[in-house]
Amino acid sequence: MIEYIKRMPNLLYFLFNFFSYKRLNIRAVVFFSNRVQGKKYITIGRNSVVQRGSWLLALKIDEYEPILSIGENCAIGDYAHITSIRKVIFQNNVLLANNVYVSDNLHGYDDISIAIKDQPIKFKKEVVLQSGCWIGENVCIIGASVGKNSIVGANSVVTNDIEDYCIAVGSPAKVIKRYDFLTKSWNPVNKNY
Known part of the structure; x- marks a missing residue:
């Protein structure tokens, strides 16, 4: 009975929203306080x-239908902002801390005679957060992918792909460690780390 009561808000969300989503699993939890468009x-x-x-x-701005897909067993922290105009994919077991921004696009800024807010949104590159990756607090990922079991440190800005089994930090994010399967340890990329 206690388990049923705990799941009640989730079941209500599911019942009110199931037919609106492309796919919403009954065991997914989306809080009512979230803003979900598309x-x-x-x-x-x-x-x-x-x-x-x-x-x-998930915003349709042209002939392409956007895809925003969150796999199984993912944990998306408070106040995440995830935007797709083409493709943003979270594979299974992705962990996002609070205040993370993930986007496959950015605002145009080519025409200096027009305010940036009035310029078109431009597709940058599809985003794939691969299985098991961990994205730290306040990270921005714009048109870049993060590899399997990789870690992006807090406050980083990711604009280029990060390979599997890496730790990246900074703005722009740079790989500082890689996992070595022979030694079973995270090894620094250079001696400063």
Whole structure:
């Protein structure tokens, strides 16, 4: 009975929103306080949680149908902002800390006679957060992918792909460690780390 009561808000969300999403698993948790736009392009898998105050946006701006897909067992922290105009994919077991921004696009700024807010949104590159990766607090990922079991440190800005089994930090994010399967340890890329 206690388990049923704990799941009640989630079941209500599911019942009110199931037909709006491309796919919403009954065991996913999306809090009512979240802002979700373009649900018909959004998939959220089993046992994934999208915490409070997050904004999921799948925006159709041209002939392409956007994809925003969150796999199974993902944990999306409070106040995440995830935007897709083409493709943003979270594979299984992705962990996002609070206040993370993930986007496959950016605002145009080519015409200096027009305010940036009035210029078109431009696709940069598809984003794939591969299985098991961990994205730290306040990270921005714009048009870049993060490899399997990789870590992006807090306050980093990722604009280039990060390979599997790496630790990256900074603005712009740079790889500082790689996992070595022979020694079973995280080894610094250079001697400063």
